[in-house]
Amino acid sequence: MKLFEAKDQKDTRSGFGAGLSELGETNENVVALCADLTGSLKMNAFADAHPDRFFQMGISEANMMGVAAGLTIGGKIPFTGTFANFSTGRVYDQIRQSIAYSGKNVKICASHAGLTLGEDGATHQILEDLGLMKMLPHMTVINPCDYNQTKAATIAIAEHEGPVYLRFGRPKMPVFTAEDQKFEIGKAWKIKDGKDVTIIATGHLVWKAVEAEEALKEKGIDAEIINIHTIKPLDEKAIIDSVKKTGCVVTAEEHQMNGGLGESVSGTLMRHFPVPQEFVAVNDSFGESGKPHELMAKYGIDTPNVIEATLKAVERKK
Amino acid sequence: MADSKELKQIASQVRRDIVRMVHSAQSGHPGGSLGCADLFVALYFDILKNDPKNFTLDGKDENLFFLSNGHISPVWYSTLARKGFFELSELKTFRQLDSRLQGHPATEEGLPGIRVASGSLGQGLSVAAGAALTKKLNGEDKLVYVLMGDGEQQEGQVWEAAMFAAHKKIDNIIGFIDWNNRQIDGDVTDVLDLKDLRAKYESFGWEVLEMDGNNMDMILDTIGEAQKMTGRGKPIMILMKTEMGQGVDFMMGTHKWHGVAPNNEQLEQALQQLDETLGDY
Known part of the structure; x- marks a missing residue:
């Protein structure tokens, strides 16, 4: 039996757009800024419904981060929108000084993250953003896995006081989480119990882990699957409790191995309960142009890679 | 309007404080601080009208000041x-x-008066523009003031913010540029010339005023003039001619005192030139 029947294919950025639109109706302090990518970020509905609370920034991301920091002074809750590449590396110092160090309540919303941006190629496919953001003190880092979870996360971060990095993507991916879910920042979601191995996945790789589970079951491996949607603060207890039961772990993410979720998990386990770990992540490489599914296969972050890594992790327990 | 004579006396004491603080820490930036003492005293003792005992980060219904x-x-x-x-x-x-008095201003330690960290240059005008937008969204008629350096104008983000503030008609903001033509490595005109700064801001869509930033009467008059220009669809920039090191003769006429602390002897020399009007801390 399959874990989930994914009925629809939707992009996580549309989940962000839907969540932002809902916030527009429910929270009058929410304002939105976009650096000339309103359509790509699915922010049009908010912009049309609340023109007084939407700021078209033009192609000036550094200014956008500073203006967002300023908007918080007096109680606004700014949501900035641009591609993940331009939301992080391009404006790292602006985020560091004016937002993180200054403790400003800015929600940095980043689309087109990772390889699955596709044809635009490596200039736009940032695979370092989670690392950059998780290193910043005060920053909360979230990478939801599907449309519904992204929508719920968008709504949840408005209620959270402090800077947040919310990462999502461009391609249509299976929608498999509950439509009416409540998103709890920092709380892992155990998708399935298992006893042989813990597979910890974030973002688009969560569905790949779900797909892998079926093949693993046929090979006699009972995998526990955990969705870490909040990279920081990390739900260490959920990870440690699971690994104490299974004795090995696989991490899976659309990100560089250096600085990603896998390293956060490693650090936690090394301090509390060291076990064999295998990493499904991009290994110190830039991406390239291609279709999302082609890129995930070529760079080793697809379902077969999760299966292979899991078999290896289980083998290493012996 | 406050008595400018009284303000000048306060400024003399502030200059003594500056020299003593930097001497005591044996680090810090005396030159630009001395040059801007008159502006700071004018703002805090006359223009802003803030209640120092009830500082809030949100600054609702208050005039705001940002130091970039x-x-x-x-x-x-x-x-x-x-x-x-x-x-x-x-x-x-x-x-x-x-x-709480970090080398560069910060909110982390909760020092009253500071609303955003600054030091990494080029960011303050953006922050001020955002805060000014929030004042508009909240229906406030209070103003946002922001000071930048002239060397800082070499940062690209300043011009993103300048373009943005004019395009969005953020007319509740009054900016200052400390135009002393000095930066760490030398004269601004030698390091990376700003050329015609007035024409630059005017072409970006700002109202531009000029003043002598070491003349208290002119500071008060010019800010008064700028206040009358707010609410007319354009942001306002005041180009403020100052002398780096103003008030201490051996710190003037050079960029060398941008970020250097005086030794004991230099401290004494400096203090002899600055009246102790309010009593040293």
């Missing part, structure tokens, strides 16, 4: 303390471990 060139923190700290935002004795802790 955060390295001149000594002049800000002294002015805030002299106005009563915190105890004068805290000036002794400048740049020391466990102090």
Whole structure:
């Protein structure tokens, strides 16, 4: 039996757009800024419904981060929108000084993250953003896995006081989480119990882990699957409790191995309960142009890679 | 309007504080701080009308001030303390471990008067523009003031913010540029010339005024003029001619005192030139 029947294919950025639109109706302090990518970020509905609370920034991301920091002074809750590449590396110092160090309540919303941006190629496919953001003190880092979870996360971060990095993507991916879910920042979601191995996945790789589970079951491996949607603060207890039961772990993410979720998990386990770990992540490489599914296969972050890594992790327990 | 004679006396004390703080820490930036002392005193003792005992980060229904060139923190700290935002004795802790008076202004330690960290240059005008937008969204008629350095104008983000503020008709913002033509490595005109700064801001869609930033009467008059120009669809920039090191003869006419602390002998020489009007901390 399959874990989930994914009925629809939707992009996580549309989940962000839907969540932002809902916030527009429910929270009058929410304002939105976009650096000339309103359509790509699915922010049009908010912009049309609340023109007084939407700021078209033009192609000036550094200014956008500073203006967002300023908007918080007096109680606004700014949501900035641009591609993940331009939301992080391009404006790292602006985020560091004016937002993180200054403790400003800015929600940095980043689309087109990772390889699955596709044809635009490596200039736009940032695979370092989670690392950059998780290193910043005060920053909360979230990478939801599907449309519904992204929508719920968008709504949840408005209620959270402090800077947040919310990462999502461009391609249509299976929608498999509950439509009416409540998103709890920092709380892992155990998708399935298992006893042989813990597979910890974030973002688009969560569905790949779900797909892998079926093949693993046929090979006699009972995998526990955990969705870490909040990279920081990390739900260490959920990870440690699971690994104490299974004795090995696989991490899976659309990100560089250096600085990603896998390293956060490693650090936690090394301090509390060291076990064999295998990493499904991009290994110190830039991406390239291609279709999302082609890129995930070529760079080793697809379902077969999760299966292979899991078999290896289980083998290493012996 | 406050008595400019009284303001000048306060400024003399602020200058003493600056030199003593930087000397005591044996680090910090005296030159720009001395040059801007008159502006800070005018703002905090006349223009802003802030209640120092009820500082809030949100600053609702208050005029706001942002310092973008955060390295001149000594002049800000002294002015805030002299106005009563915190105890004068805290000036002794400048740049020391466990102090709220960080080398560059920060919110992390909760020092009253500071609403955003600054020091990494080029960011303050953006922050001020955002805060000014929030004032508009909240229906407030209060103003947002922001000071930048002239060397800082070399940062690209300044021009993103300048373009944005004019395009969005953010007409409740009054900016200042400390136009002393000095930066760490030398004269601004030698390091990277700004050319015609007035024409630059005017072509970006700003109203531009000029003033002598070391002349208290002119500061008060010019800011008064700028206030009358608010609410007319354009942001306002005041190009403020100052002398780096103003008030201490051997610190003037050079860029060398941008970020250097005086030794004991130099401290004494400096203090001889600055009247102790309010009593040293």
